[in-house]
Amino acid sequence: GDSVTQMEGPVTLSEEAFLTINCTYTATGYPSLFWYVQYPGEGLQLLLKATKADDKGSNKGFEATYRKETTSFHLEKGSVQVSDSAVYFCALSPTSGSRLTFGEGTQLTVNP
């Protein structure tokens, strides 16, 4: 079956540091890939998405590129802020259907 593996957290960075959260997946066909962010006490917000190989999703300074050859969708940001502190979930949706498979989530804390 489909699966998503995220780098284990928690991750703690200083403000303005570079962020990478690794995500790899296993799926047949051509899944769509997503990053969701969950701030404390809130629901999940769609951060960015990519629907085909080599697509780059971007939003709020975050980027991720759909790499089919390495089955990866790593999240990056050049300069994190305290307000980026949250839990980040990588997820995929299969070729047919919209059922989401989530990674375990990565807790990010950014210190001033």
Next chain:
Amino acid sequence: DTEVTQTPKHLVMGMTNKKSLKCEQHMGHRAMYWYKQKAKKPPELMFVYSYEKLSINESVPSRFSPECPNSSLLNLHLHALQPEDSALYLCASSEYRVQFFGPGTRLTVL
């Protein structure tokens, strides 16, 4: 507008109570979902409605009863819950394989 709304935001109930969670979206999405999320874990799928019909039930106990009165509304009726059912309950709707989540209802069962 990509908003999914949920009410109430917080709910405390006893094990003998009956309560309902409500979810609403006005994006014209034809698929709607209920998830349960425990602390520090990803959401777990409970139910999926497609075109107002229940299409997936992930073997959820019968004390949780979903209802989809129309294409914009989704309810989750709760009865005789257990303390281990305390969690964040998330609603989502989707279009073209992209799911949009509501803010959730934080449920505490005493």
